[in-house]
Amino acid sequence: MELLEIEKTALVALAEACNWSPHAHPPIEAVTRRVPSHLRGDLKKAVKSLKKRGYCFPHPTGGATTWQITLEGLNIARSLVSGNR
Numbered sequence: 001m002e003l004l005e006i007e008k009t010a011l012v013a014l015a016e017a018c019n020w021s022p023h024a025h026p027p028i029e030a031v032t033r034r035v036p037s038h039l040r041g042d043l044k045k046a047v048k049s050l051k052k053r054g055y056c057f058p059h060p061t062g063g064a065t066t067w068q069i070t071l072e073g074l075n076i077a078r079s080l081v082s083g084n085r
Contacts, residue, residue: 003076004046006039006042006043006045006046007046007049007050008080009035009039009043009046010031010043010046010047010050011050011055011056011069011073011076011077011080012077012080012081013031013032013034013035013043014026014031014047014050014056014067014069014073014077015069015073015074015077015078015081016034017030017031017033017034018068018069018074020074020077020078022068022069022070022071022074023068024068024069025059025061025066025067025068026066026067027064027065027066027067028044028047028064028065028066028067031043031047031067032044047067050073054070054072054073055069055070055072055073055076056068056069056070056073057070
């Protein structure tokens with residue numbers, strides 16, 4: 001199944017927020033900060049859709065929920081940045 005443009009944007013933004021590491025888990029605000037303000041609501045929905053596809057998952061903390069990218073999601077984000085998809 002092909003990713004929508006907003007899902008591709010969300011995946012790359014999450015990878016950048018994680019500093020391209022599968023071990024980091026930034027809050028959603030760190031991810032949405034990387035896109036224009038009019039796209040932030042759609043980006044939050046896209047992150048939840050990426051969770052359903054298995055490209056990221058929530059990481060509960062003492063405060064807010066943070067998001068962690070999976071290895072598969074990280075590999076797809078790398079290929080998107082390099083222009084292979």
